[in-house]
Amino acid sequence: MKLATKFGHFGGVFVPETLIPALEELEDSFLRFQDNIDCLEELGHFLKHYAGRPTPLYYASNLSRQWGAEIYLKREDLLHGGAHKTNNALGQALLARFMGKKRLIAETGAGQHGVATAMAGAVLGIPVEVYMGAVDIERQHQNVLRMQLLGARVHPVETGGRTLKDAINAALRDWVSNLDSTHYVLGTAAGPHPFPTIVKYFQSIIGKEAKEQFKQMHGGLPEAVVACVGGGSNAIGIFSAFISTPQVVLIGVEPAGKGLETNEHGAVLQKGVDGCLHGMISKVLQDTDGQIKETHSIAAGLDYPSVGPEHAHLGKTGRAIYGSATDEEAVQALIEVSRLEGIIPALESSHALAYVRKQAMYNGSLSGKAVLVNVSGRGDKDLERIAEYV
Ligand SMILES: *Cc1c(COP(=O)(O)O)cnc(C)c1O
Numbered sequence: 442m443k444l445a446t447k448f449g450h451f452g453g454v455f456v457p458e459t460l461i462p463a464l465e466e467l468e469d470s471f472l473r474f475q476d477n478i479d480c481l482e483e484l485g486h487f488l489k490h491y492a493g494r495p496t497p498l499y500y501a502s503n504l505s506r507q508w509g510a511e512i513y514l515k516r517e518d519l520l521h522g523g524a525h526k527t528n529n530a531l532g533q534a535l536l537a538r539f540m541g542k543k544r545l546i547a548e549t550g551a552g553q554h555g556v557a558t559a560m561a562g563a564v565l566g567i568p569v570e571v572y573m574g575a576v577d578i579e580r581q582h583q584n585v586l587r588m589q590l591l592g593a594r595v596h597p598v599e600t601g602g603r604t605l606k607d608a609i610n611a612a613l614r615d616w617v618s619n620l621d622s623t624h625y626v627l628g629t630a631a632g633p634h635p636f637p638t639i640v641k642y643f644q645s646i647i648g649k650e651a652k653e654q655f656k657q658m659h660g661g662l663p664e665a666v667v668a669c670v671g672g673g674s675n676a677i678g679i680f681s682a683f684i685s686t687p688q689v690v691l692i693g694v695e696p697a698g699k700g701l702e703t704n705e706h707g708a709v710l711q712k713g714v715d716g717c718l719h720g721m722i723s724k725v726l727q728d729t730d731g732q733i734k735e736t737h738s739i740a741a742g743l744d745y746p747s748v749g750p751e752h753a754h755l756g757k758t759g760r761a762i763y764g765s766a767t768d769e770e771a772v773q774a775l776i777e778v779s780r781l782e783g784i785i786p787a788l789e790s791s792h793a794l795a796y797v798r799k800q801a802m803y804n805g806s807l808s809g810k811a812v813l814v815n816v817s818g819r820g821d822k823d824l825e826r827i828a829e830y831v
Pocket of ligand 1: 553669676790
């Protein structure tokens with residue numbers, strides 16, 4: 442392995458022996474992809490003409506007035522597919538084609554990453570199979586239909602809690618048996634090396650664009666950059682442009698479910714312990730017997746009992762801080778942003794917005810500050826879930 446496999450104490454490659462050559466081949470191909478002008482041009486072409494990059498940066502003047510901070514929204518909700526996941530799926534699908542792979546597999550929880558991979562497979566002409574927990578298939582039927590319409594096969598996963606964690610295990614099992622033909626498109630900046638680094642690379646376009654756009658519109662640098670954290674890909678994507686600029690405060694926002702005092706939440710970086718899951722060492726939500734806990738957030742895309750290893754590292758070193766927002770706070774922010782700005786953010790993104798809201802109003806830490814917030818996706822998929830609050 443030529444790239445660093447770890448972020449401080451976190452990350453690494455904790456997988457069955459049989460996967461090691463595939464991960465080495467992936468790293469090697471990724472390094473060549475990054476240096477290949479034709480590959481980068483093609484990626485740029487698809488990001489611009491197919492996915493609609495650059496996404497706008499929008500100064501939310503109504504929210505800014507209401508909340509008492511200068512709020513800039515990075516509009517990943519306007520990306521084709523409705524969320525940042527398209528950046529990673531397109532990037533990895535092109536990488537897979539560069540590697541000569543003839544088949545893509547993916548895991549999905551809420552279905553967003555499955556849809557993004559199905560879109561990328563469709564446009565590039567590569568067959569896609571998606572592993573999805575049987576419980577999630579029930580809960581996210583719309584996205585199952587989308588994947589099928591896009592030509593992907595969806596495999597129900599009936600093991601464990603039949604949700605995202607089990608879908609990742611099933612995808613890894615498939616990959617081990619089909620290494621020659623298949624690339625596993627992992628959906629977030631987690632898993633064994635080199636996945637966290639690859640996903641960060643494809644999502645770093647968010648930070649690059651936003652930094653430049655902010656400079657043009659406001660001048661200088663934002664005082665804080667805020668993003669929601671599930672596995673951590675949209676957050677690391679926007680953070681990446683600012684990590685080496687210590688005066689910019691980086692804030693990741695995790696789901697607190699019904700509240701941090703209940704044990705059904707996904708605030709992994711605040712409540713997790715060091716552990717090993719899905720091929721990496723990171724923070725993990727587990728009980729005293731080492732059993733992984735099921736998480737329950739109103740935002741299905743944030744329901745992951747671990748987090749990408751770079752976030753564990755950024756948290757430990759203090760370079761980033763991690764806060765949380767409850768289901769209720771997220772819904773309130775979603776409704777307020779919809780009414781004040783005419784933008785319906787995803788419930789996931791609404792966690793970041795809710796955190797900004799509470800830290801800007803009532804003289805909190807973001808009061809009066811110039812804040813860059815990543816709107817990771819659009820909320821159309823969430824209408825059923827919030828119907829009772831409207
Ligand atoms: C999947 C998803 C997330 C969470 O994933 P990360 O890897 O943490 O970015 C956040 N927002 C939206 C809209 C999503 O679909």
